[in-house]
Amino acid sequence: MNLLVHTLSSLWQVVLVGLIFGAGLPALFALGMRSLASGGTDENAGPTPIGKAGAIVCFAVVVIAIIAGILLLTADFLSSSFGINLF
Structure with missing residues (x-):
């Protein structure tokens, strides 16, 4: 029973992160695009x-999240190859 509770506890965390990065970043990018399109009543x-x-x-948050994700994925390589410990 303890294993089931631990697994379900981890599952909701994975689902939450997946929703944030899977749907949140594209939604934030779309909000930035919409913000750029917010002109006046004139077409030009x-x-x-x-x-x-x-x-x-919006774009800065998206770019920072992408860079942080890349650095998180390559943290072990950077640490072992160059001695750079980021996280």
Whole structure:
């Protein structure tokens, strides 16, 4: 019974991380794109300053998450090859 409880406890954590990175980052990227498209009523109007700031924040979070994921995957290689301990 203890094994089942431990497995279910780990399962919800994996599902949560999968939802955040699997659907959360593309949704955040889409929100940044939508923020860039938030112009005025004119067809040729560019994004508003608040729209640009929101897009920069969204894109920065996505890029940081991608870089952190790559570094997390290569942490053992970087540690053993170059002596760089990131995490």
